[in-house]
Amino acid sequence: MIENYDEAIAFTIFGIPVNWTIASTWIVMALLVLISWLATRGLKTGTKVSRWQTAMEVIVAGMRSQVREMANDRPMKYLPLVGTFFLFIAMCNLLSIIPWFKVPTASLTTTAAFAFVVVLGIPFYGIRNAGIKGYLKKYTEPTIILMPINILSDLTSTMAMAIRLFGNMLSGALIGSILLMLVPFIVPLPMQMLGLFTGTIQAYIFAVLAVVYLSSVAPVKTEGGETETTCENK
Amino acid sequence: MDIMAIIGAATVIAAGLCIGLGGMGSCLGEGNAAASGLSAIAQQPDEAGMISRTMFISLAIIETGAIYCFVVTMILLFANPFWQQAVAVAAK
Numbered sequence: 325m326i327e328n329y330d331e332a333i334a335f336t337i338f339g340i341p342v343n344w345t346i347a348s349t350w351i352v353m354a355l356l357v358l359i360s361w362l363a364t365r366g367l368k369t370g371t372k373v374s375r376w377q378t379a380m381e382v383i384v385a386g387m388r389s390q391v392r393e394m395a396n397d398r399p400m401k402y403l404p405l406v407g408t409f410f411l412f413i414a415m416c417n418l419l420s421i422i423p424w425f426k427v428p429t430a431s432l433t434t435t436a437a438f439a440f441v442v443v444l445g446i447p448f449y450g451i452r453n454a455g456i457k458g459y460l461k462k463y464t465e466p467t468i469i470l471m472p473i474n475i476l477s478d479l480t481s482t483m484a485m486a487i488r489l490f491g492n493m494l495s496g497a498l499i500g501s502i503l504l505m506l507v508p509f510i511v512p513l514p515m516q517m518l519g520l521f522t523g524t525i526q527a528y529i530f531a532v533l534a535v536v537y538l539s540s541v542a543p544v545k546t547e548g549g550e551t552e553t554t555c556e557n558k
Numbered sequence: 559m560d561i562m563a564i565i566g567a568a569t570v571i572a573a574g575l576c577i578g579l580g581g582m583g584s585c586l587g588e589g590n591a592a593a594s595g596l597s598a599i600a601q602q603p604d605e606a607g608m609i610s611r612t613m614f615i616s617l618a619i620i621e622t623g624a625i626y627c628f629v630v631t632m633i634l635l636f637a638n639p640f641w642q643q644a645v646a647v648a649a650k
Binding site: 484487488490491492494495498525526528529532533 | 611614615618621622625626628629632
């Protein structure tokens, strides 16, 4: 009943087997690139703009305002990484209603890779925000004795992000297939709709938690005369 | 009762207990969080956007416990290491 996409081989390139997780990741990537290319083809600044541009502006502006509120910082610092997370995961989860589509986020390898990027991003953005000294100071708060626990909390919280996304998508797929076996008509429909809802929520939550963890070391310097009053550590 | 039957019965009971108790605790916590969030929205309808955003994030974090239980149950049911080892021993 539980399908293992990591062992189902889609095709081979030069003798290297490519499993369904990677193949469907590539499909989602191609779709995203195609849609963004279509949307950014003829950008205009006037009042008459295409529908594609309006839709893209709504999405990007929404993400920008959310990131600004969560991070209390310039949104463009985090938006390239976090926006990609959100769009990719939302696209994967929304495509889960296509029956034969193997959702990449229902495999632990994909979500673990996302979480690994966040783990690497925490020191990157921390050092960029506050310098090496300011970043390392985060681990010695409140005292230096708690340093192992602080390091552990970074690792476990990002690992929990991976398992949360994986478990949610897997449970959605599993409930769908179980109900399909028991009652093939009508009854699986509301569960599928619930799956779309939770999929969107999970993409949003992954992106928000990524912003929260990446911006956990707030900038100390002032930029452009404005004082940043963020001393939040979580 | 041979060892395979014991392992099979123990696995099924453990999987049921795991998802049942884990889901129950997590559901109680989520219900409390949602009730508090709703009463906060009722008191301050102007802050509804911010409260519901924070509530969704905390609901997802509370849900993590249930998701862990679900993953453990899936491992017990479909990828049980003890069962596989018993099968491997029996095949010798």
